[in-house]
Amino acid sequence: MPKIYLAVFKKKIEINHHLFYETSHSPSLVDIVGPEQLGDVVDFCFIENPYYPDEDLLKKLQEKLPVVIKSYPSSNPILAQKDLSAVVHVKPEFLILGNGATELITIIQGLLVEDMGIPVPTFSEYIEKLQNMEKVKLFQLPADKQYRLDLAAYADWLEAEKLSSALIINPGNPTGQFISREDLIAFLERMKKLKLVLLDESFIDFAGEEIPSLMPFVEEFKNLVIVRSMSKHCGVPGLRLGYCCTANSHYLSKIRAALPVWNINTLAEYFLTQLKETDTVYHQARKRVIADVRELYDNLSKLEGYEVYPSQSNFILIKIKHNLTAYELQMRLLQEFGVYVRDCSNKVGLDNKHIRVASKGRDKDQLLVYALRELANAIP
Structure with a gap:
């Protein structure tokens, strides 16, 4: 041993x-x-x-706890969005912070999805939070190809099934399989007719030395909504922080309207203010x-x-x-x-x-x- x-x-x-x-x-x-x-x-x-x-940031969080636990979070979400924007390099108005990614997944599935194609295996919340299971179509990933998602085959299947929404997790969960940025952009170009492409990038920060996120491309694809869990890449599951990113103003307004005031706690807000300094x-x-x-x-x-x-x-x-x-x-x-x-x-x-x-x-x-x-x- x-x-x-x-x-x-x-x-x-x-x-x-x-x-x-x-x-x-x-x-x-x-x-x-x-x-x-x-x-x-x-x-x-x-x-x-x-x-x-790291230890320095943990110490700051500990020292701040007696103050933040007695304070209400901000009622103006743009302040926290700006803190996050500084490190993910997209416009703050394209970002929505959630009480974990699961809060946003639940809202998106409930408000924006009429029917959806879901490659499986997948993160179970994407199946469990759909309002109408009759409109879910599961796209089985091939075991003999180590459950790798073939985007061309997936696109053919989505068209044949006449689905309006599609889910992609990149890298896949639980598979860890990665799809290149170039292949995803080609898929999005072909699938512009879809109402929604939901792209989960919760693990994208570990996909390469340079992060191959599609967040810089959200303005090119108005049907694209990207979801990310900060629990995974920042290592703070207890803070319950996640966010989504889209340039679709209609989607942004619908998701924001569904969120309660103060959905982000004060300690999580303070953590966000430290992102730029600890980048x-x-x-x-x-x-x-x-x-x-x-x-x-x-x-x-x-x-x-x-x-x-x-x-x-x-x-x-x-x-x-x-x-x-x-x-x-x-x-x-x-x-x-x-x-x-x-x-x-x-x-x-x-x-x-x-x-x-x-x-x-x-x-x-x-x-x-x-x-x-x-x-x-x-x-x-």
Whole structure:
């Protein structure tokens, strides 16, 4: 076992199993194992940036807490939009901040979508938040091509099904598969007749040294709405920050009208004011994550008993080639090694042999590789 994890568990980690059956999302680690065992488990399930915020920014947030917790957030969203605009380099009026990306997904699905094509497997909120499931068409991604989305085939299918809206997640979740900016622009040119193209770029910051986002192109495609989760690339899921970006004034007005006043909390607002000052630190952290994932992918690919899918995100999808199911592997990793991974069995479009793992930094990633190897060697 890696030197930093030489401790041997005298007893198995105790798990609240029932929590896994009560939501389509993975339950939080503290709920599963309790606060007493939290230090004994490494969470490779929830996706984050382990290097940002850095210690200096965390200290600022801690120092500011006594003030912001006694203050109302601003009732003027343009102020926070300007703070975000300074680092994502689009016009602030094209941005809408949400209480997590899921708030915006729910509103967009409810107000802007009449019918939609959804490639699967996907992030479950995109299916669960649709108002009329009868108008959802699922586009199954091919398992023999590692669930890669062929945009030309997708466009043909959208036209044949006569759908008005389309979803694309880039890089894909849970697949990590990346679509180039050039291919997406070609798709958007062909699909200008669609009412809506919803593009989720929550993981795009990990797709390359230069971020291949389509946000600079929103003015060219009036049917394009981009959604991003700051939980993923900024590593602040507890602040509940997400945003969408579009140049469509009708969509902007409808989404804004549906948002409650003060939907962003005061600590999250303060975090946004720090983005410009910490932008250099953020990009250093982002590139460090990219390097870590590349090393993790190389190490996982050497293991027998698994098929490791290429990823341009901060997580990796793995197919189990030995006899354990994803749930069985998840439980054994958690109980025997203190390793928590995502069982993808409840993802529409996937079977029960896939797990997703997020990089937690090179030291912790060693434990994941070790545990997967030990279990594969122990299975007949």
